[in-house]
Amino acid sequence: MAESKPRETDLYVPVKTLLEDQGYTVKGEVGAADIVAVRGEEDPVIVEMKTGFSLALLHQAIDRQGMSDAVYVAVPRGSGRAFAVSLRKNMKLCRRLGLGIIVVRLKDGMAEILLDPAPYKPRKAPRKKARLLREFARLAGDPNTGGATRRGIVTAYRQDALRCLFYLDRNGPTKAAHVAEGARVEKARRLMADNHYGWFDRVDTGIYALSPNGCRALGDYADEIARIAAQ
Incomplete structure (x- = not known):
């Protein structure tokens, strides 16, 4: 029997349980937000859920940053190399955007925070910068059109x-x-x-x-x- 596709609603209870275990009061579909969690006088935690990483998910999460600094995206945890590569790239992107990431293992309903929201502080790569400038200096003229394939x-x-x-x-x-x-x-x-x-x-x-x-x-x-x- 084919495995059913995950739905956003499948993520709700695991994420709610994760946050409640940390002392939050959690409610779903509050205003424009999928999940809102409140604990004392702290900034509310807002979670936007999708069945996979997408621009729509990131756009929604960025919009919620106008309401709180503590904004997470939640997606199902996949398996295999393709998911691992995608997750690594999306963690890098979310770190730059100041967003947190929660993944949900649907087979047992376990939710895990992989990344907390924080202001982005870019790490400089002096070796890469030096290599870039060396290539720039060595390249005679401007032989390539920007945006061309490699x-x-x-x-x-x-x-x-x-x-x-x-x-x-x-x-x-x-x-x-x-x-x-x-x-x-x-x-x-x-x-x-x-x-x-x-x-x-x-x-x-x-x-x-x-x-x-x-x-x-x-x-x-x-x-x-x-x-x-x-x-």
Whole structure:
């Protein structure tokens, strides 16, 4: 027999029980809110429920922040890798929005708070910032259209490979040290040895030439090569 789909109402009793165990008086469908919980003089706790994470759920929860700082979203706890990945991403989003998260295990009616509402304090990532700025500095010109798919994006690494490609096309098989100097690519030896794009062939110790794929790349990237060469 197929398992029935969860309903928002299936979440109510587990969430109500969770909050009552913490000393709250809980009522459902109060004004625009799915659940309101009150304890003494504290800010009311507001919970918005849906059968899964959605923009509609987040929009509703954000609206409720005008009434209280203690706003949670409640969803059923799923299983498997897909749910785990989705939950991790949505926890990050809710943390940024200052929302809490409650998950409900429907098979036994257990509700659990995974995230409490709190003002968002962004954690800086200096290494990522430094890497971003290094890529910005290394990238010659502005070869990409913002918003394009990652496939075919011209990175600083690809530009270095194109510089080596162009140098070998003009000079034939060449020692890696000479390519590094002539193409102005400090790590030319490593780049051609790794041969990430399949553009290079090692024809002797430390000597590289264009592969058949490299010859085709000269045509495929002719515009970018011309632009790099003109700089």
